[in-house]
Amino acid sequence: MTQRRVLVVEDEPVIAESVAARLRAEGFAVDLAVDGPGAVAAAERTVPDAVVLDVMLPGFDGLEVCRRLQASRPVPILMLTARDDENDMLVGLAVGADDYLTKPFSMRELAARVHALVRRAVRTETQPVSTLRVGDLEINRAERRVHRAGAEAQLTPTEFDLLLYLAERPRAVLPRERLLAEVWGWADTTGTRTVDSHVKGLRRKLGADLIRTVHGVGYALEAPR
Ligand code: CA
Secondary structure: OOOOEEEEEOOOHHHHHHHHHHHHHOOOEEEEEOOHHHHHHHHHHHOOOEEEEEOOOOOOOHHHHHHHHHHHOOOOEEEEEOOOOHHHHHHHHHOOOOEEEEOOOOHHHHHHHHHHHHHHHHHHHHOOOOEEEEOOEEEEOOOOEEEEOOEEEOOOHHHHHHHHHHHOOOOOOEEHHHHHHHHHOOOOHHHHHHHHHHHHHHHHHHOOOOEEEEOOOEEEEOOOO
């Protein structure tokens, strides 16, 4: 099995070292960066399987790092946010982070989250290119056809794009703003109702249990068995 590589971006040496030591002990190859520009350069050089990213960084912050990484080569990101800063968490999820941990966190929790992110990424890359399967849901990208439990659903093009985006990130909490930006390409986030109405359409056609509402944030696709 190939060793998975994690990039740790943190300017506080004590935290950076303990995170790196724990992840190495868990079997990961670990690279370190201490500021925004360094993080982007390191990610290009090392092609990590996951990134542990502090929000408060010199140069430019973790949110900007996240934006740049997801724009060039998407990678699972675990964001480290300051205690009780809900705004950082929400913005982080909106710009492409997959998960977040609030400081202070336990190394055990951190290790568990990183393992989960990497597992998810590995699963995605080992699936055949044209067909995506999540539980009883099957999406054929090339033909743009969707089946659930063997029954085909007729989706509009936007419903299909939204479902595919959700299904490529099973169980990840995706804020309405991020869905608008990624699926619709809208920078203006006043249209979040649009997301709600398309989710409603998907639930009607594919079953109400498929997409979970995360109150005040957005949606997550639950992998039905
Ligand atoms: Ca920091």
